[in-house]
Amino acid sequence: MRDIIRFENIYVNGGSSVVGKTEAKGPLARYFDLCEEDEYFGKDSWEKAESEMTRRTLEKLFAKAHISPEDLDLICGGDLLNQCVASSFGVKEFGVPFLGLYGACSTFAEAVICASMFIKGGGAGRVAVCASSHFCSAEKQYRFPLEYGGQRTPTAQNTVTGCGALLLSGEPSDIRVADAMTGRIVDAGITDANNMGAAMAKAAADTLTRYFESSGMKPSDFDIVATGDLGREGYEICTELLKDSLPGLTDKYTDCGMLIYDLEKQDVHCGGSGCGCSAVVTAAYFLDKLTKGDASNVLLLSTGALMNPNTVLQGQSICGIAHAVHFERGTK
Amino acid sequence: MDYLKAFLVGGAFCLIAQIFIDKTAVTGARILVSYVVAGVALTGIGAYKYVVDFGGAGATVPIVGFGYTLAEATKAAVDEKGLLGALTGGLSGTSAGIAAAVVFAFIWALIFKSRQK
Amino acid sequence: MSIPCIKKEANAKNLTGDVMNNENYKKYAADRAKRSASALNCTKAFAVGGLICCLGQALSNLFISLGAGEKDAGTLVSVSLIFLGGLLTGIGVFDKIGKFAGAGTLVPITGFANAIAAPAIENKTEGFINGVCTKMFVIAGPVIVFGTLASAVYGVIYYVLTQVAQ
Numbered sequence: 001m002r003d004i005i006r007f008e009n010i011y012v013n014g015g016s017s018v019v020g021k022t023e024a025k026g027p028l029a030r031y032f033d034l035c036e037e038d039e040y041f042g043k044d045s046w047e048k049a050e051s052e053m054t055r056r057t058l059e060k061l062f063a064k065a066h067i068s069p070e071d072l073d074l075i076c077g078g079d080l081l082n083q084c085v086a087s088s089f090g091v092k093e094f095g096v097p098f099l100g101l102y103g104a105c106s107t108f109a110e111a112v113i114c115a116s117m118f119i120k121g122g123g124a125g126r127v128a129v130c131a132s133s134h135f136c137s138a139e140k141q142y143r144f145p146l147e148y149g150g151q152r153t154p155t156a157q158n159t160v161t162g163c164g165a166l167l168l169s170g171e172p173s174d175i176r177v178a179d180a181m182t183g184r185i186v187d188a189g190i191t192d193a194n195n196m197g198a199a200m201a202k203a204a205a206d207t208l209t210r211y212f213e214s215s216g217m218k219p220s221d222f223d224i225v226a227t228g229d230l231g232r233e234g235y236e237i238c239t240e241l242l243k244d245s246l247p248g249l250t251d252k253y254t255d256c257g258m259l260i261y262d263l264e265k266q267d268v269h270c271g272g273s274g275c276g277c278s279a280v281v282t283a284a285y286f287l288d289k290l291t292k293g294d295a296s297n298v299l300l301l302s303t304g305a306l307m308n309p310n311t312v313l314q315g316q317s318i319c320g321i322a323h324a325v326h327f328e329r330g331t332k
Numbered sequence: 333m334d335y336l337k338a339f340l341v342g343g344a345f346c347l348i349a350q351i352f353i354d355k356t357a358v359t360g361a362r363i364l365v366s367y368v369v370a371g372v373a374l375t376g377i378g379a380y381k382y383v384v385d386f387g388g389a390g391a392t393v394p395i396v397g398f399g400y401t402l403a404e405a406t407k408a409a410v411d412e413k414g415l416l417g418a419l420t421g422g423l424s425g426t427s428a429g430i431a432a433a434v435v436f437a438f439i440w441a442l443i444f445k446s447r448q449k
Numbered sequence: 450m451s452i453p454c455i456k457k458e459a460n461a462k463n464l465t466g467d468v469m470n471n472e473n474y475k476k477y478a479a480d481r482a483k484r485s486a487s488a489l490n491c492t493k494a495f496a497v498g499g500l501i502c503c504l505g506q507a508l509s510n511l512f513i514s515l516g517a518g519e520k521d522a523g524t525l526v527s528v529s530l531i532f533l534g535g536l537l538t539g540i541g542v543f544d545k546i547g548k549f550a551g552a553g554t555l556v557p558i559t560g561f562a563n564a565i566a567a568p569a570i571e572n573k574t575e576g577f578i579n580g581v582c583t584k585m586f587v588i589a590g591p592v593i594v595f596g597t598l599a600s601a602v603y604g605v606i607y608y609v610l611t612q613v614a615q
């Protein structure tokens with residue numbers, strides 16, 4: 001099995017993030033480019049709202065990087081909606097070649113890996129990656145109508161309303177994509193759709209183990225090792241699974257789903273989830289830390305739960321997947 | 333006194349359901365289905381009438397009461413029309429509730445828009 | 450640098466046996482997620498459910514005092530509560546009460562009204578025929594199906610018993 005993919009000259013030339021009102025009340029609010037109070041984003045349906053959020057995120061990315069859509073060779077992006085519509089409808093007006101990706105909530109890292117490979121292989125010079133999720137469209141598709149009066153279990157998570165984007169190219173900058181590892185599908189046998197953390201934790205542990213085995217690095221080489229959206233439940237499970245085999249991990253390990261909300265004050269159960277979770281935390285918070293030099297090495301593991309409402313009703317287990325991307329500051 | 337009884341009986345039905353939800357992670361839809369079927373069965377064996385006599389609205393307002401109405405109406409219809417009543421009774425007896433839910437829901441959908449809280 | 454949220458001591462439960470084995474892992478995850486019926490949730494459900502039934506009782510007394518028969522009063526109570534439950538759903542209050550009260554709002558007929566009104570409102574964006582009407586029974590449908598089934602079965606049994614008795 002091919003394991004780690006090393007990149008030489010893939011740089012991060014910018015990032016942008018747009019979030020909703022719940023995220024704007026969270027501890028990372030000041031890092032986001034735009035916090036939208038209107039959950040409809042000025043549109044008339046949740047699906048259109050999510051597409052508009054993606055469109056605005058890319059627009060912001062172009063503005064911050066002083067480029068226009070014509071300067072782009074490719075957009076790699078994805079979301080959680082059926083047939084990946086939020087991303088494809090969101091980017092259509094830019095007229096840029098587009099690859100729609102689906103890796104459940106691991107989509108952001110998947111997009112970064114694909115984009116980096118495209119640049120490495122010479123298939124594209126400058127690529128934008130994005131991933132989005134919207135609380136309302138996700139609830140509508142996967143759970144209950146918003147007005148339905150039900151209680152959720154404590155292990156449940158709150159889908160992040162947010163879209164994060166990065167601009168990648170071969171043009172040198174302070175931050176580069178150093179290496180990456182594609183995750184394997186891990187079926188842990190979990191069938192409870194309200195316990196995604198447990199379903200994905202084993203996949204995260206699998207990729208982390210493989211990554212540190214084949215990269216020759218140790219957790220202490222990183223400033224931050226962050227899983228995408230395990231939430232508190234999955235975070236704790238992952239910590240327990242690895243506490244003997246990866247010593248020192250706990251000192252560096254965090255989870256985007258726990259960073260984005262204040263778990264004590266906000267009613268979000270175990271934390272954030274969704275494609276947008278690791279996307280906005282990376283594009284806003286981690287990128288800020290890397291840019292300012294507060295962190296030099298960040299390992300992002302976007303975690304995804306592979307399922308759909310029908311497979312859950314059929315009692316099929318929810319599989320997990322986790323892709324790793326290593327962002328490194330300024331060695332070139 | 334009526335109110336106290338209604339409170340206790342109605343509250344007890346909710347309490348039992350809450351224990352099931354908390355302990356077994358059973359979904360709301362399953363609870364409702366079980367309660368309706370239990371209502372029909374308890375009425376069928378003649379037990380639920382006593383609960384209604386004692387609890388008043390506390391026994392008829394919970395969804396178990398929907399089962400009670402279904403069964404009572406079915407019984408009356410069978411007495412009147414024979415076997416055909418097994419089909420006509422239930423829905424006739426509960427028609428007001430179902431029609432109200434449908435008609436009102438349509439009106440609410442006309443007026444209101446979904447929002448995030 | 451310090452990263453927020455990092456907990457040095459994760460809420461460690463002792464891992465016994467090979468957790469990487471799926472059977473063990475499932476049990477381990479289920480044990481972690483297992484919880485007992487919380488006294489607070491149960492009290493809230495009991496209180497709110499009881500209060501809704503009291504409201505029903507008050508309405509029933511009111512309709513009877515206005516001259517309705519006992520049976521009609523019962524029907525009117527159901528209709529009124531369905532109206533109220535749907536209205537509270539529409540103005541976005543019901544889900545908040547539901548989150549607080551759990552089974553306390555689910556079990557009374559108000560929960561039935563909510564289960565029909567909520568998908569109707571949410572799916573308005575897909576049009577009235579294919580959105581509102583198609584999705585209206587997506588949650589409450591099973592209640593009507595099973596209620597009708599149970600009453601039909603009961604009707605047949607009751608019919609057979611009365612025939613045998615004669």
